[in-house]
Amino acid sequence: MLYRENGQFKTTYAADQQIFTIAQDKWFVLGVVAFAFLAVPMLADEYMFRAILIPFLILSLAALGVNLLVGYCGQITLGAGAFMAVGAYAAYNFLIRIDGMPLIGALLLGGLTSAGLGILFGIPSLRVRGLYLAVATLAAQFFCDWAFLRIKWFTNDSSSGSVSVSDLSVLGWVVDTPAEKYLFCLGFIVVFAMIAKNLTRATIGRQWMAIRDMDVAAEVIGIRPMYAKLSAFAVSSFFVGVAGALWGFVHLGSWEPAAFSVDRSFQLLFMVIIGGLGSILGSFVGAAFIVILPIFLNQFLPALGGLLGLHISTAAVSHAELIIFGSLIVFFLIVEPHGLARLWAIAKEKLRLWPFPH
Amino acid sequence: MGFFIETLIGGLMAGMLYSLVALGFVLIFKSSGVFNFAQGAMVLFAALAMARFSEWANAALGGNSLFLANLIAFVGAGAVMWFVAWAVERFVLRKLVNQEGATLLMVTLGITYVLEGIGQTIFGSEIYNIDVGMPKEPVMMFESLFEGGILINKEDFIAALIAALLVGLLTLFFQKTPVGRALRAVADDHQAALSIGIPLNRIWVIVWLVAGVVALVAGIIWGSKLGVQFSLATVALRALPVVILGGLTSVPGAIVGGLIIGVGEKLSEVYIGPMVGGGIEIWFAYVLALVVLLFRPQGLFGEKIINRV
Numbered sequence: 001m002l003y004r005e006n007g008q009f010k011t012t013y014a015a016d017q018q019i020f021t022i023a024q025d026k027w028f029v030l031g032v033v034a035f036a037f038l039a040v041p042m043l044a045d046e047y048m049f050r051a052i053l054i055p056f057l058i059l060s061l062a063a064l065g066v067n068l069l070v071g072y073c074g075q076i077t078l079g080a081g082a083f084m085a086v087g088a089y090a091a092y093n094f095l096i097r098i099d100g101m102p103l104i105g106a107l108l109l110g111g112l113t114s115a116g117l118g119i120l121f122g123i124p125s126l127r128v129r130g131l132y133l134a135v136a137t138l139a140a141q142f143f144c145d146w147a148f149l150r151i152k153w154f155t156n157d158s159s160s161g162s163v164s165v166s167d168l169s170v171l172g173w174v175v176d177t178p179a180e181k182y183l184f185c186l187g188f189i190v191v192f193a194m195i196a197k198n199l200t201r202a203t204i205g206r207q208w209m210a211i212r213d214m215d216v217a218a219e220v221i222g223i224r225p226m227y228a229k230l231s232a233f234a235v236s237s238f239f240v241g242v243a244g245a246l247w248g249f250v251h252l253g254s255w256e257p258a259a260f261s262v263d264r265s266f267q268l269l270f271m272v273i274i275g276g277l278g279s280i281l282g283s284f285v286g287a288a289f290i291v292i293l294p295i296f297l298n299q300f301l302p303a304l305g306g307l308l309g310l311h312i313s314t315a316a317v318s319h320a321e322l323i324i325f326g327s328l329i330v331f332f333l334i335v336e337p338h339g340l341a342r343l344w345a346i347a348k349e350k351l352r353l354w355p356f357p358h
Numbered sequence: 359m360g361f362f363i364e365t366l367i368g369g370l371m372a373g374m375l376y377s378l379v380a381l382g383f384v385l386i387f388k389s390s391g392v393f394n395f396a397q398g399a400m401v402l403f404a405a406l407a408m409a410r411f412s413e414w415a416n417a418a419l420g421g422n423s424l425f426l427a428n429l430i431a432f433v434g435a436g437a438v439m440w441f442v443a444w445a446v447e448r449f450v451l452r453k454l455v456n457q458e459g460a461t462l463l464m465v466t467l468g469i470t471y472v473l474e475g476i477g478q479t480i481f482g483s484e485i486y487n488i489d490v491g492m493p494k495e496p497v498m499m500f501e502s503l504f505e506g507g508i509l510i511n512k513e514d515f516i517a518a519l520i521a522a523l524l525v526g527l528l529t530l531f532f533q534k535t536p537v538g539r540a541l542r543a544v545a546d547d548h549q550a551a552l553s554i555g556i557p558l559n560r561i562w563v564i565v566w567l568v569a570g571v572v573a574l575v576a577g578i579i580w581g582s583k584l585g586v587q588f589s590l591a592t593v594a595l596r597a598l599p600v601v602i603l604g605g606l607t608s609v610p611g612a613i614v615g616g617l618i619i620g621v622g623e624k625l626s627e628v629y630i631g632p633m634v635g636g637g638i639e640i641w642f643a644y645v646l647a648l649v650v651l652l653f654r655p656q657g658l659f660g661e662k663i664i665n666r667v
Binding site: 076 | 463599
């Protein structure tokens with residue numbers, strides 16, 4: 001009853017090609033975006049912004065990029081952290097080395113640099129497939145880790161090896177309070193989510209999916225594998241690179257290469273797989289799960305220990321966090337191998353029929 | 359010349375150690391199609407168990423017999439790895455038969471976290487020593503052949519011997535015993551193996567147990583070299599290029615790949631490293647593997663990948 005497309009007729013081609021063809025979907029998404037823009041800045045406190053909302057937004061942008069590559073084009077990558085690093089350091093260099101470089105310009109140029117490197121490290125995907133490719137992409141990760149640590153030019157010869165960015169401002173709007181930073185990131189993520197959604201509906205997205213489902217067959221029906229795979233690497237790295245630049249500029253402020261280590265790559269892949277491969281919504285759900293769960297465990301476990309009258313040391317808490325985090329990942333993959341986004345799809349199916357049995 | 363050969367031999371020995379870890383990957387991938395990222399965590403877990411059991415056994419025996427204490431610890435750690443293998447099969451793999459490779463990969467990452475957490479909760483998170491009585495002092499060899507001779511680390515040499523021995527034993531096990539034959543049958547074709555009455559579940563437990571024992575040996579050797587600590591789990595990342603270089607499905611590939619990567623790493627670090635600021639070992643290994651993959655996408659010894667529509 002609640003979720004029903006009966007009576008929603010499409011009378012024009014434009015109506016048929018809308019992003020959300022079902023009115024409930026459209027209003028729900030618009031409502032969520034409006035809520036995020038208008039209500040959240042008033043409701044959330046500073047801790048919420050700093051610890052949860054801003055990391056969630058930026059990492060969901062990165063997860064979106066990884067999902068385009070892994071979920072839509074089927075090329076598993078373990079090097080996403082490297083492309084975040086490239087985006088961050090490239091944006092930093094553009095910002096400080098070119099006078100009068102606008103902030104948004106630097107972020108996007110950082111993304112473009114990352115896209116270029118993505119194409120370079122995507123070339124092996126033309127020969128190498130599957131798990132071999134996954135391990136091969138780790139080459140990008142370790143190379144970038146090394147390069148940003150050892151090559152001083154990238155870090156502007158900073159003695160400590162860490163770089164920092166201050167005074168973010170866009171056209172006179174100074175982004176410094178947590179709420180402003182949140183809105184800044186939110187603006188980015190809304191635009192990029194729109195781009196991603198439209199890319200996956202367009203020719204290029206369909207080419208990616210054809211390559212994912214069976215690359216030989218895709219080639220036979222006239223899809224150029226080189227163009228499709230490399231464009232997926234480029235677009236994905238662009239998204240991830242912009243996310244990396246935002247992570248460095250907005251979330252961290254000052255950072256060193258360890259911020260984009262191989263753990264970050266695994267984390268991004270977790271988000272995509274737990275959220276749902278080949279699903280825009282899945283990237284957000286996965287990012288929310290991975291960002292919030294450790295914070296929740298961190299707060300919850302000592303409280304639980306206190307309730308039971310046990311004193312749990314910080315080391316024990318961090319180990320318990322690892323155990324619970326790992327088991328939950330295993331649990332979710334067993335219960336729903338297609339990701340949390342699938343649960344949402346199932347829920348919608350149920351809502352269509354509810355309250356009637358058939 | 360002497361220096362070059364010294365580096366070369368050092369590389370070969372380091373390579374044997376990588377092979378040991380890589381072997382665990384290959385065993386599991388061959389028989390169940392799972393790319394087991396948890397191999398590094400298994401090495402850490404086994405080494406932690408070994409170190410602590412040995413400590414406790416030694417204390418219980420009054421510090422009289424190091425050998426006996428180590429033997430007890432080895433058996434104990436083996437039993438722990440058997441339990442891990444059983445638990446992984448019973449609670450995880452059995453429920454994920456026929457899932458995609460990426461999902462299985464992520465599951466093993468989840469297992470990694472669990473193992474790291476449990477291992478450090480039970481056995482503690484300090485740095486421990488494993489003392490199996492390996493000689494530490496280096497020896498000079500071939501002094502008559504080269505000026506100044508070649509410095510060889512005895513410990514590395516013994517470790518390489520143990521690794522070679524283990525590979526020989528595994529080969530025998532796979533080729534000559536009924537269980538080994540069943541393992542190979544499962545690796546070839548799950549359904550065909552099932553249809554002639556090979557129990558898949560038990561085979562998987564055995565494979566994970568074998569991989570666990572390999573991890574234990576690797577853990578003992580690495581642990582006595584570097585000390586048992588959390589960073590031991592990252593040896594998996596060092597062994598990954600070995601696996602893809604040699605081929606995911608090939609035991610000899612793991613050995614040869616390990617030797618190539620070991621030598622490549624050491625030579626590059628010594629001869630190219632100073633030019634670019636050093637520390638290039640880890641990515642050099644990956645780039646080396648990547649270059650080989652460009653020519654042979656299945657690795658040096660892997661089964662040829664045939665694409666059918």
